[in-house]
Amino acid sequence: MKVCIVIPTFHEEEISRTLDRLAAHLEAVKHARFEVVVVDDTSEAARASIRAAWKSDAVTLVVMSGPKRGKGAAVRDGVLASTGEIVFTIDADLPVPLEQIDAFIARISGGADVVMAERPMTRNLEDPLRFVLSRGLYAFQRYVIFGAHVFNDTQCGFKAFRGELVRALAQKQAVDGGMYDIEYLYLARRTGARIDRVEVIPNPEWRSSKINAWRALRRDPKDLLMVRWRAIRGDYD
Numbered sequence: 001m002k003v004c005i006v007i008p009t010f011h012e013e014e015i016s017r018t019l020d021r022l023a024a025h026l027e028a029v030k031h032a033r034f035e036v037v038v039v040d041d042t043s044e045a046a047r048a049s050i051r052a053a054w055k056s057d058a059v060t061l062v063v064m065s066g067p068k069r070g071k072g073a074a075v076r077d078g079v080l081a082s083t084g085e086i087v088f089t090i091d092a093d094l095p096v097p098l099e100q101i102d103a104f105i106a107r108i109s110g111g112a113d114v115v116m117a118e119r120p121m122t123r124n125l126e127d128p129l130r131f132v133l134s135r136g137l138y139a140f141q142r143y144v145i146f147g148a149h150v151f152n153d154t155q156c157g158f159k160a161f162r163g164e165l166v167r168a169l170a171q172k173q174a175v176d177g178g179m180y181d182i183e184y185l186y187l188a189r190r191t192g193a194r195i196d197r198v199e200v201i202p203n204p205e206w207r208s209s210k211i212n213a214w215r216a217l218r219r220d221p222k223d224l225l226m227v228r229w230r231a232i233r234g235d236y237d
Contacts, residue, residue, distance in 0.1 A: 003032045003105060004084035004163070008066065008074035009050075010041040012092045016053040023056035025098040032105060034059045037082060039074040041066035072173065072180030079170040087166045091157025095119075096200045103198070104160040113193035114185070115160045117200045118153040140224055141182050150189070151197065154182050158200070165193060172236055179223040186227060187236060 005022070009015055019036065026034040036059060040047050047063045054061045064081060066074040075089055086108050088101065096117050104115040121138075134155070142149055159181070161169075165188065175183045188195060230236055 001032045001086065001105075001109075002035065002084040003086045003088070004035045004037055004082035005088040005090055005101075006037045006039065006075060006078035006082060007090055007092050008039050008041070008071050008078065009046075009092050010066075010071075010074075011046075012040075012042075015050055015092055018092050018094055019050070019054060019061075021094060022098065023054070023059050025101065027056060027058045029102060032086075035062060035082075035084060036060070037062045037064065037078045039064045039066045039078040041068045041074055067176075070176035071178050072183075073176040075180055076170045076173050076176075079166050082163065082167065085163045086160055087163045088160045089157070089166075090159075093157075093203075093205065095156060095202050096158045097203060100158065100198070100200060101160075107196050107198075108160055108162060111194060112196040113162045113165050113191075114188050114195040116151070116154075116185070116195065116197055117156040117158040118151065118197050119156050119200060119202045121152050137220070140221065144228055145182055145186055145224060146189070151185065154185055156200070156202070159184075161188075162193075165191070174226060174230060174235075175223045177219050177223050179220050179227070182224065183227050186231070190236065 012018070022036065038050055038061070040050065040063060044065070047065065050063050051061065062081070064077060067077055079087060079089070086105060088104070100117060107115045137155065141151065141154055166184070169184050169187045172187055173180060173183055185195065
């Protein structure tokens with residue numbers, strides 16, 4: 001079984017630390033072949049540095065130039081370039097313990113089409129702005145996109161998909177920014193996909209957040225309204 005892990009990056013100064021941890025874990029997993037696809041929106045010098053720092057012979061590394069249109073656009077390019085039976089989309093800060101990779105593969109092998117990590121809804125209490133943003137996003141996705149309570153946390157950057165399904169989702173993807181997760185989940189539900197939700201305790205944050213709150217406030221509602229409008233017009237049919 002081939003498993004691809006897509007990681008979007010943009011000015012990730014600690015990416016070598018991320019990749020070292022990831023490679024060390026994947027090398028110990030014997031029931032799958034792994035390919036790590038890094039889609040970098042920074043520069044060719046940064047991409048060359050990522051390639052030079054890679055130490056694993058057992059895990060294949062692919063470093064791609066990103067489209068520089070946002071995180072979602074980078075993920076789209078990485079997903080469409082993937083060839084694995086299972087495809088993960090994982091944030092560069094490795095938000096949950098890597099043992100979940102093994103657990104998510106087992107769930108896909110057991111019949112799930114999508115497996116998503118969900119963090120506690122009480123997270124970010126120490127950061128009032130991020131907490132308010134997360135609760136606002138929860139309300140938006142519940143009432144505007146899904147029309148019901150479906151997910152507690154759509155934005156944890158740790159998800160696994162059946163490869164054929166996620167490549168089909170990426171072909172329909174319109175969101176270039178950070179709300180691509182919600183678009184993928186919305187489209188997956190429309191297909192009748194089995195989506196397993198896994199409660200996780202996130203890893204402690206070890207580098208500063210890349211989320212620009214004010215940019216998110218300007219861009220994310222527009223992207224979510226676009227998803228809703230495209231659905232109404234039948235663009236996803």
